[in-house]
Amino acid sequence: MEPIDELSLDTKAILGLQLPTDPRWVNLAEKSLQDILTDHAYCEQKAATSCISLIQRYSEKEKLVTALAPIVTEEWGHFRLVLAELQKRKLKLGRQRKDEYVNQLLSFEAKGGSEEGRLLDKLLICALIEARSCERFKRLSERLEDTYLRNFYRRFMESEAGHYTLFIDLAETYIDKEKVRKRWKDWLEYEAGVIKSLGVRGDRMH
Numbered sequence: 001m002e003p004i005d006e007l008s009l010d011t012k013a014i015l016g017l018q019l020p021t022d023p024r025w026v027n028l029a030e031k032s033l034q035d036i037l038t039d040h041a042y043c044e045q046k047a048a049t050s051c052i053s054l055i056q057r058y059s060e061k062e063k064l065v066t067a068l069a070p071i072v073t074e075e076w077g078h079f080r081l082v083l084a085e086l087q088k089r090k091l092k093l094g095r096q097r098k099d100e101y102v103n104q105l106l107s108f109e110a111k112g113g114s115e116e117g118r119l120l121d122k123l124l125i126c127a128l129i130e131a132r133s134c135e136r137f138k139r140l141s142e143r144l145e146d147t148y149l150r151n152f153y154r155r156f157m158e159s160e161a162g163h164y165t166l167f168i169d170l171a172e173t174y175i176d177k178e179k180v181r182k183r184w185k186d187w188l189e190y191e192a193g194v195i196k197s198l199g200v201r202g203d204r205m206h
């Protein structure tokens with residue numbers, strides 16, 4: 001089997017994502033290392049921040065709080081690893097950019113409706129961002145020229161893979177499984193459209 005087929009198979013079977021990342025993205029990312037590492041660092045910061053927000057908002061949900069508390073530490077640890085990598089390479093942590101990918105996902109989030117529906121969307125957005133990040137890290141870990149960075153990204157890929165399933169599990173803890181599955185399918189379809197609309201840019205993770 002060709003590596004491309006294997007990747008797209010993985011993307012669908014493991015992560016459920018509908019659209020594999022354009023293979024040209026890795027080459028572009030490698031050419032703008034300071035930008036991609038900066039963007040990656042902020043992705044980790046946002047992952048930590050959104051877990052903190054979920055804990056604040058749903059403090060009465062014991063399982064959610066217990067599951068997400070250590071993820072905050074882990075994501076912040078990821079931020080520190082990326083920061084150290086920038087510094088080691090004498091590159092600078094740049095400014096945080098407008099995150100078009102996340103903003104487009106947020107525009108699909110249920111704003112009104114039931115409290116249950118809002119919780120479901122918040123958890124599924126996190127699951128989706130983890131899944132796509134995992135897929136992008138996988139691409140980097142397989143195709144970067146730099147062997148050190150390939151290994152660096154393999155470790156991130158492994159840890160984000162566990163996060164995406166955790167958010168789905170949490171959704172299924174509080175909401176009927178059939179509802180979760182149905183809404184997850186809507187999200188996967190919507191996300192594929194977002195990825196398509198953003199085009200291929202080497203200075204961003206998504």
Ligand SMILES: [Fe+2]
Pocket residue numbers: 044047074075078160
């Ligand atoms: Fe992370």
Ligand SMILES: [Fe+2]
Pocket residue numbers: 047075130159160163
């Ligand atoms: Fe994560």
